[in-house]
Amino acid sequence: MATAPAPVPIRRRGMAAGVAGGALVAAALLGIAIGPVGLRPAAVIGEMADRVLPFLAVESGLTDRHEAILWELRVPRVVLAGLVGGTLAMAGGSYQGVFRNPLADPYLLGVAAGAGLGATAAINAGAGSGDWILPLAAFAGGLVAVAATYALGRIGGGRTTTATLILAGVAVASFFTSVQIFAQQLASNRIREVYSWILGRLTTVGWSEVLVLLPFAVVSGAVLVAHGRHLDVLAVGEEEASTLGMRAGRVRLTIVVAATLATAAAVSVSGLIGFVGIIVPHAVRRITGISYRAILPVSLLAGAAFLILADLIARTVIAPSEIPVGVVTAFVGAPFFALILARTRRGLA
């Protein structure tokens, strides 16, 4: 009587991962090739193969100046966009799982604003862009903010609903943002530095931002992906998860800390880039189904591809000047958010 489990969802998950991976490769190639100085994709592939695979000697035909553009400008920027996008998307998916709330997102929960305040304080104290103290200060701020949002969301009820959590996040975000602006005005000699950072930019020369973000992204990413099964169990709520043998409170805390660390590290190098954490996991969930074991890794790939493309748009639409990439993500994200809000209205009460 042992009928095989339906194989369809598994195949769909594999397919989703394949599509997201393919999109990432395509986005990365476009991002590297397109710019004020066009680089032929074939030459880019040849040059990268030459550099990355030591046993291959490919003559890409790029001049030294083009090679410098490739390795010092384009590639670091695309890698940074990919890391930030993937990290934000995965953190967003994790928050949605752990709070059992489709609208939970690093920005709506106030985490990004808290991280912004932490980073601003560090910049005021003399830290520069690409400094390792920046993500740590951002992490501290982000953790305080998410704790404040959660505590505020529970006041009175004991149980958080979608609406109370999001309203609490709005309040916390406004508060932290106002303190952040105040801190920014205080140190007027650093204001340009803070301001260009707060708008959400991926401008980078060389690899220093990538190197700051990479260890945080790898550690928190590994922790979150490894907790996919726990998030699936938490879908039945904390008490039932606990009768199923899970230390639900501790698991929740671990996931929130890892997601906050990921967000803070991303915010500390790229500034405030909204909506990636909500658009990407939602789109992914529609294809992979509801298991976080599939949602989180696929969101990582899809988020990377999404932000690389958003950044490509940000730096090309009004070239030679750039618009902040946060403007692009918000332009796409806000209507998408409204759509999700309409679909989940029943759960809001």
Next chain:
Amino acid sequence: MSLLACAGVEAAYNGSRVLAGVTLHVDPGEWVALIGPNGAGKSTLLRVVAGVMTPATGEVMIGGEAVEGMTRRAAARRVAMVPQTPTIPEGMTVRDYVLLGRTPYISYWGSESAEDVATVTTLLARLDLDQLGHRPMQALSGGERQRAVLARALAQEAGLLLLDEPTAALDLGHQQQVLDHVDELRRSSSVGVLSAMHDLTLAAHYADRLVLIDRGRVAASGTANEVLTSEHLDAHFGASVSILHDADGRLIVAPRRV
């Protein structure tokens, strides 16, 4: 030795006392029904036994071991709970939902083994759910859904099964179907059952013993004939009933209009 032994269990929510010293026991293969008016403390007692709520005083022993000292994993291998209103995750398939019951057997960083999957396959067949494994939980009827929740609890392979109003939302036929499954299980694998029940006639027919709880205390306990008297039901439920017996001598609680 009793499978479950509660001794002098007291518990409170935000300072107001809900359980005021409950002592009861359940033996392996035995079915004990908790009856009592709304707010009597039945659900709270089940939560304390499951270990998700800590008693203020008193002791809950399962298989001679205190629940309070157990890890969550250890407790979930000994006690399984069917909640009154289970949370059904939107879009989760029946098979994945039942697989959640294997959580206490999966290591922290691990995932389900082939053995876990096989256990679930067997359970789905046993509860007539094998055709529905790939369906989303939302697509099931009330009776099918309740069987899936029961299957999840059975996947924990625990010696003690707690049921909180397992049939509250079901029609008569599906109530009997779910209770028959539980009855067959406790007879075949000597699982002990502690269930909170509102339907007194069903409680009388399925349970070996009844424990009447009122205002956090055990008001009466024993066989159906001993506990379900019109005096008890009047005193503790404020209900006017006739206690009848059918041709086979089984007890029927019939509400009576005064």
